[in-house]
Amino acid sequence: xxxxxxxLAVCITAHAWNGDHTKVALxxxxxxxxxxxxxxxxxxxxxxxxxxxxxxxxxDWGKSTDRIVTCSQDRNAYVWTYMKDxxxxxxxxxxxxxxxxxxxxxxxxxxxxxxxxxxxxxAKCLCVCYFEKDNNWWVSKHxxxxxxxxxxxxxxxxxxxxxxxxxxxxxxxxxxxxxQGIDNRKDVAAGTAFGSKLPFGTLCxxxxxxGWVKSIKWSPSGNRLAWVTxxxxxxxxxxxxxxxxxxxxTQPGLPFQDFEWLDENRFIAVGYDANPTLFVCAGNVWKLDxxxxxxxxxxxxxxxxxxxxxxxxxxxxxxxGAADRNLDTRxxxxxxxxxKIDEKTFSTTGLDGNLAIWPHSAVRI
Numbered sequence: 001x002x003x004x005x006x007x008l009a010v011c012i013t014a015h016a017w018n019g020d021h022t023k024v025a026l027x028x029x030x031x032x033x034x035x036x037x038x039x040x041x042x043x044x045x046x047x048x049x050x051x052x053x054x055x056x057x058x059x060d061w062g063k064s065t066d067r068i069v070t071c072s073q074d075r076n077a078y079v080w081t082y083m084k085d086x087x088x089x090x091x092x093x094x095x096x097x098x099x100x101x102x103x104x105x106x107x108x109x110x111x112x113x114x115x116x117x118x119x120x121x122x123a124k125c126l127c128v129c130y131f132e133k134d135n136n137w138w139v140s141k142h143x144x145x146x147x148x149x150x151x152x153x154x155x156x157x158x159x160x161x162x163x164x165x166x167x168x169x170x171x172x173x174x175x176x177x178x179x180q181g182i183d184n185r186k187d188v189a190a191g192t193a194f195g196s197k198l199p200f201g202t203l204c205x206x207x208x209x210x211g212w213v214k215s216i217k218w219s220p221s222g223n224r225l226a227w228v229t230x231x232x233x234x235x236x237x238x239x240x241x242x243x244x245x246x247x248x249x250t251q252p253g254l255p256f257q258d259f260e261w262l263d264e265n266r267f268i269a270v271g272y273d274a275n276p277t278l279f280v281c282a283g284n285v286w287k288l289d290x291x292x293x294x295x296x297x298x299x300x301x302x303x304x305x306x307x308x309x310x311x312x313x314x315x316x317x318x319x320x321g322a323a324d325r326n327l328d329t330r331x332x333x334x335x336x337x338x339x340k341i342d343e344k345t346f347s348t349t350g351l352d353g354n355l356a357i358w359p360h361s362a363v364r365i
Contacts, residue, residue, distance in 0.1 A: 071105035166213025
């Protein structure tokens with residue numbers, strides 16, 4: 001399978017796929033959200049959602065409910081439902097979420113059961129949102145304990161209760177997102193690696209880092225938690241039991257912005273090097289395995305590729321390189337978001353406005 005590349009905007013800030021992987025919602029660095037339908041290797045615009053007043057910073061598409069949730073720098077979030085309007089036409093209808101924040105929302109994610117979602121923000125808080133049937137709207141509860149700066153990223157544990165979050169105060173936190181009336185106490189009665197008494201807002205654990213946390217994700221089983229930081233480091237926490245152990249990898253290139261687990265022992269990270277990078281665990285030891293986007297015949301070692309990247313940057317910034325401003329990678333600028341589509345493919349978007357669909361196997365140009 002080859003890599004497909006679609007130029008859809010000048011810049012893309014967020015994207016997410018629907019449950020059957022036939023449609024993708026993305027934001028072209030503006031107030032709107034565009035929904036494209038996938039036809040082979042090409043994408044065709046199907047809907048445009050207009051409700052936000054500032055740049056959309058986060059999108060998530062519920063796999064089972066088929067609802068889209070978006071958040072924005074306008075301090076709002078909307079839940080979009082595909083339904084018939086008054087004249088019988090199918091449209092995406094927005095429902096406002098009562099976030100109660102005074103700074104920009106930075107990221108959003110549905111819980112595994114899709115009965116609630118979480119929003120991070122610059123208001124020094126993490127919002128957990130759920131639907132209130134009596135009032136027919138989405139409301140939020142806030143976690144603020146000792147949060148000293150912007151919360152930049154978040155991730156739900158597979159148990160639908162725990163949330164991991166990181167931000168610009170250089171701390172990773174694991175907190176409880178338990179909501180009375182939504183969650184069942186039986187889900188946590190057996191206990192977790194972070195405790196068994198988990199009322200909403202419980203700070204289960206915190207881990208200091210040396211840089212801003214750019215992205216954080218649980219492994220498919222929830223037994224591992226990884227995050228990438230702005231000091232060009234990747235951290236993996238083993239948390240199957242209460243005996244937590246760390247692995248930290250310092251990469252030779254520029255910082256990562258996002259990553260996605262392929263399975264329990266592999267994940268792909270993306271960032272300012274504009275080149276997806278594979279991390280692998282073998283014998284309980286994590287290592288940076290290789291970069292995936294290389295010219296034919298180029299060395300696959302991450303260090304060699306990073307050196308070539310900096311050489312290219314130096315050339316592009318000089319008079320001799322003025323005529324050649326193309327990188328050797330498919331993406332021509334920072335890759336900001338990566339999403340797993342299915343068991344065979346993943347997608348990336350970035351500051352170059354391209355959406356690329358990749359096979360999980362190593363790629364050669």
